[in-house]
Amino acid sequence: MKFDYLKLAEIIKTRRNELGISTRKLAEKIGISHAEISRFENGLKPSFYFIPFVKMCKELDLDLMDLLIEVGLLNEPIDKKYVVKVSNVDEDFFEIEAKNEKEAAMIVAKFIIQNDIIEIDSDKPIDFEVEEIDEENEEEIDEEQKELDAESFMKMQCENCEYYCPYCGECTLGE
Numbered sequence: 288m289k290f291d292y293l294k295l296a297e298i299i300k301t302r303r304n305e306l307g308i309s310t311r312k313l314a315e316k317i318g319i320s321h322a323e324i325s326r327f328e329n330g331l332k333p334s335f336y337f338i339p340f341v342k343m344c345k346e347l348d349l350d351l352m353d354l355l356i357e358v359g360l361l362n363e364p365i366d367k368k369y370v371v372k373v374s375n376v377d378e379d380f381f382e383i384e385a386k387n388e389k390e391a392a393m394i395v396a397k398f399i400i401q402n403d404i405i406e407i408d409s410d411k412p413i414d415f416e417v418e419e420i421d422e423e424n425e426e427e428i429d430e431e432q433k434e435l436d437a438e439s440f441m442k443m444q445c446e447n448c449e450y451y452c453p454y455c456g457e458c459t460l461g462e
Contacts, residue, residue, distance in 0.1 A: 295358040300328040302347045317342035368420040371395040375413045377405040388417040
């Protein structure tokens with residue numbers, strides 16, 4: 288995506304007008320001249336100093352990252368897979384796609400609270416452990432887990448079988 292300076296300038300100008308803030312008042316708050324803001328908003332100054340720009344976004348209550356993504360200065364972060372372990376009274380694991388660990392924890396927290404997924408004791412802190420899933424090794428882990436699950440299932444079946452020997456752990460069927 289190509290940087291769209293005029294779009295950025297229009298967003299800033301529109302937001303400033305929505306809030307009813309003059310260029311002079313905004314300039315005073317962020318420490319630059321009102322003429323500088325005017326040139327910026329009218330597309331006459333396609334470059335800008337980052338620190339006054341950050342202050343401007345803060346004063347106009349604009350999310351800096353979202354704004355930079357919208358105008359093409361940043362690429363939107365790619366969602367990654369995370370495993371989130373939630374512990375309080377109960378313990379549960381959730382697999383989720385998110386942009387970062389914090390977002391993954393927030394999504395899971397909101398989900399468990401809204402849906403009463405695990406028992407929560409409000410006197411105890413809720414502990415979140417977030418770990419990124421390495422997609423290259425994910426398939427290998429899935430295969431290993433399938434093998435373990437099949438092996439565990441067979442053992443469980445044998446333990447309930449009349450031919451199972453509890454001493455040696457072997458099934459004597461067919462001997």
